[in-house]
Amino acid sequence: MLNDLRVVELGDGIAIALAARAMAGFGADVIKIEPPEGDRLRRVGPFPPGRADGEASAAHLYFHGGKSSVVLDLDHQAARTALQRIVHSGDILLTDLPTARRERLRLDDAVLAGEAPRLSVVAVSPYGADGPHAGYLATELTMIAAGGQLSLMGSPDREPVKPYGDQAGCQAALSVFGAAMAAIYRRGRTGRGSSVELSIQELQASAMDMQGPMAYNGDPPYPGYGRRIGNTTHSLWSYYPSRDGQVGIFVNPANIPSLLAALGRSDLRDRMSDKAFLAGEMRDLVARWCAERTSKEVYAAAVEFGAPFSYVAGPDDLLEDPILAATGIWRTVEQPGVGVVRVPGPPFTTDAGFDIGPAPHLGQHTATVLARLAGLDEAAIRAVAGSGS
Amino acid sequence: MSSLAAQRGGADAGEPPLTGIRVLDLSMIWAGPFATKHLADLGAEVIKVEGPSYLDHVRTLSVPDRNVAEPYNDSRYFNEYNRNKYGLAVDIRTDSGRDIVTRLAAGSDVIVENFRPGVIERLGLGYDTIRAVNPRVIMVSLPAYSGREPERRVPGYGPNVEQMSGIAHLSGYAGGPPQKFGISYGDPVAGLGGAAAVLMALVARERSGVGQRIEVSQRNLLMGFIGDALVGHQLGHRAERSGNRSPYAAPQGVYPSLGADGTPAARADSWVALSVTSDAQWLALVKTMGRPELADDPRWPDVPARLAAHDELDHEISAWTSTLTSLDAAEQLQRAGVAASPVLTPAELRDDLQLTARGFLRMVAHATMPPMKLTAPTWHFQGLDTELRAAPRLGEHNQMILRNRLGLSEQRIAELEAAGVIGTSPTPATRTRSRHAQ
Missing domain, CATH: 3.30.1540 (formyl-coa transferase, domain 3)
Structure with missing residues (x-):
């Protein structure tokens, strides 16, 4: 459905990674830019027993499925220039880089509006691009704390407890995807790309069930609803x-x-x-x-x-459930060097296909993308690729 | 004149992206309305359909004062998630009511519904029926599970979906039971998925010329949020619930802090979250705690060692955080280069410096209440600003919709009112759909 879109993913957060994965599944050409040491998700696992390398991290295998990997060492001008060309050739740039870094890379809104007017940018960050906390550091734990949802989860007699993984980032991924689609739709009407900015804190705080709207207006919470209530x-x-769970x-x-x-x-x-x-x-x-x-x-x-x-279904329950399988949730991926795995497929079921390929090896597509999109010849490719080795 | 008379097609750069897009919102409670809230925030014309005898259940929740004449128009919950929409209250159990909704559907770009599977077809509003007269229509359903047998027969709410998706199994304190979320997590996730799906289908329709049917299964969508665990499981890794800890950040946790009013940490139910992701941050943490000697402790040189001794570290950190408010502790740590945040409660979000600075809450006029605070649109399109209107009162736009969209005469509208097909107040036998019902 998105076969004629090119998406560039620049950053290392779950929000852009999961959104870009969905776009890849729906047919977009997704190019993931990685630093020479590889994306962060290559290091977080979980890993299969006996492996701890970046090609076997389950987070990498899942969140980067279907993408191309291009390694660029952005400390070098040649790599920065190549990146600019790749971005300019795209329809969508998904990024979680701080604004100042984007400016140094000449990939900020002002530059891109002039040099790539049909490109749309979706920029996501923990706290937003401005405000007193814009530069604050964040992790998956502190993000879900800052957005409010952590305060309501857990036992009343213990500390709040976070949900599995990076749920703040996963929620934000759907907004990244939606905002990107809105920008593309808008481009079809105006001929120009859009710049959309998202704050993960705001995205969570706007999804605080009934408790948010009540508290925002100073209403006392219903008994048992303002704090953690356990299960x-x-x-x-x-x-x-139950007898067994x-x-x-x-x-x-x-x-x-x-x-x-x-x-x-x-x-x-x-x-x-x-x-x-x-x-x-x-x-x-x-x-x-x-x-x-x-x-x-x-x-x-x-x-x-x-x-x-x-x-409470566990992984085996899900993987073995024939009714669930019949909904079309699974895609089978043959991951070179790892084996065959099944992964959750489309975020929603449409008329369109959803084909997700394996996650790329680090830098697997560097040369082809540099030739195709940055217009580099073999010598120039060696120079850029070498700068990252 | 309202946007109900907006011109279709064409747009300039100053218009919201979905100007002229017509959405018929047959959904209630949270998931569906959350989806259409985003579409309305993007400029779509969203008609929310209720019945004078069939109200959105959330109209009965979070009403500040139930002694007013129209408490069903004052719900905080309803106003937050249904702002910028138009309200039609029509009894779809009547032939005339069904005819109105069918005609609106035939002229809509998007239909969003979260009835239980099969109900939309029984109402004569199934996708195939509408597509026959409007091939460009995009219909989005948001079931808890799917439209397939036998699970289509099972109703599901947020906590059910959390369990069945596998995310509850993976969430919780180390050594403890699976943990329920504090919000009805499947709903906003499905709502966002629904909005994203509509937007992708609109993009596709520009090329194909036709719409499509989309199913957003709340369970399936949440499974996509644990995909790494499912892959890891197949590769032989058995995930265990690990509370607030992380295999690649240590120490990491949620620690007690003084209450803002000085209540001791042991009783304040006030918390600060922090994560140390590098050895440099570990040094920064212990210096900030006033315990630089901990950096030289041979027991804790790196992440693996700190993970192994996490309980001891928690004790040391708690002793420090308990002397500070969560805001002070987080501020000190951020200044030192350590990721930290107060665990903000809903009330604390209201006063949060960052959210306030970015205009997260806006004061919006309401017909029967003092101005209320609604959250600003969260997808910030550069150069665009969306004004907020309060959610529609029950049937507030009946006349406008029937006149402008369907061309009904004043006399016909009056007849429908007299017959109880449309209305602006609940009829005595009013039912509401249960909270989060699917």
């Missing part, structure tokens, strides 16, 4: 242990009939507005019902009765 809000909105019973008033049908206790219908009953007998009843069943049996009841029950 239980009340007896019908809670995790429960953890399940979720998350039931709203509209789901009461299906809950009671699954429990085989439709006789309790009239007691479902009795708060003392819900907090006592009903909690015990639900806990017992879950504890007597495996997680998959609880989910089978969800299917049978149309009830919002779920279970």
